[in-house]
Amino acid sequence: MxxxxxxxxxxxxxxxxxxxxxxxxxxxxxxxxxxxxxxxxxxxxxxxxxxxxxxxxxxxxxxxxxxxxxxxxxxxxxxxxxxxxxxxxxxxxxxxxxxxxxxxxxxxDLTMLAPADRPILRALQLPARYPITPADVAPESFDAWHERLVRALHAGERLILLRLPRWPLERVRELADMLLPVARLQGAQLMLSGDLDGARELGRGVGVQLKARQLMALETRPLPWDQPVGASCHEAGELIHASAVADFATLSPVATTATHPDQAPLGWDAFRQMVDGAALPVYALGGMRDEDMTTAQRGGAQGISGIRGFW
The missing domain is CATH 3.90.79.10 (Nucleoside Triphosphate Pyrophosphohydrolase)
Known part of the structure; x- marks a missing residue:
């Protein structure tokens, strides 16, 4: 119907x-x-x-x-x-x-909506851009990246993933905590990479981007409705499962990336087919730049997410 x-x-x-x-x-x-x-x-x-x-x-x-x-x-x-x-x-x-x-x-309040209408509200709330911090950022760059992220929030970014694998977990949480007053003032959301405990500790304004293995181990959303849950997906089964657990997802790699040049990209046709079966907003990830926004949204995407092309 x-x-x-x-x-x-x-x-x-x-x-x-x-x-x-x-x-x-x-x-x-x-x-x-x-x-x-x-x-x-x-x-x-x-x-x-x-x-x-x-x-x-x-x-x-x-x-x-x-x-x-x-x-x-x-x-x-x-x-x-x-x-x-x-x-x-x-x-x-x-x-x-x-x-x-x-x-x-x-x-x-999302809980007052009929379940099928909740993804509509999320799509309305979410921005078209979802930048991710580069994986090679060294812990010594804490102050520089704090300043850079504050500038990004003031410039209009409304959803940022703090993915900093070289940093101690507590240091990433400290960065998020320092950014949180600015994010709340700007109406933005900060996302932690896989760190559910950190998101619970920091509260409203901080969500989590679930890794694929975390996603598939969950049956229900792991955070309150005022803390966003994203999911990192790479195939249709993960994307469908994310519809029951997360508010939005990234689907990758859409195009060839500099970080994983040997990984075969999905391409836009496969991306569209997978998005058509998903009941949540989906960002195109992998080799994305601002000029890909129109193509992505025509393919059913909420927008684009990326690393190198966003900083």
């Missing part, structure tokens, strides 16, 4: 949520408004029709594809196809008995 979801964003940057009324599946949960496509209907036409029937609005400009979420509720398999809309006529009103509310995306 192909279901369209409208992510309506107003002039204040708020998003519209609708509550499922009594008597419906997942009654009381909040969701993005929309509904089923009819046979032969295009996604844009179907979404416009559903929003007119549900909210009384007339869509006046094409939407922008955000994420496609394959999901299973019991025996029912659906594809939730979310599009961002910024222009419409009339004020949205409840025409089907549902409660409505406008919310700042970062203020929404």
């Amino acid at each position: 192909h279901v369209m979801a409208g992510v309506l964003i107003d002039a204040q940057g708020r998003v519209l949520l609708a509550q499922r009324p009594p008597g419906k599946h997942l009654a009381g949960s909040w969701e993005f408004p929309g509904g089923k496509l009819e046979e032969g209907e295009s996604p844009a036409a179907g979404l416009a029709r559903e929003l007119h029937e549900e909210l009384g609005i007339q869509v006046t400009a094409p939407g922008e594809s955000l994420i496609r979420v394959p999901w299973r509720y019991g025996d029912r398999l659906l594809l939730l196809d979310a599009w961002i809309l910024r222009q419409w006529e009339s004020e949205p009103v409840s025409l089907e008995g549902q409660a409505l509310q406008w919310c700042a995306p970062d203020a929404v």
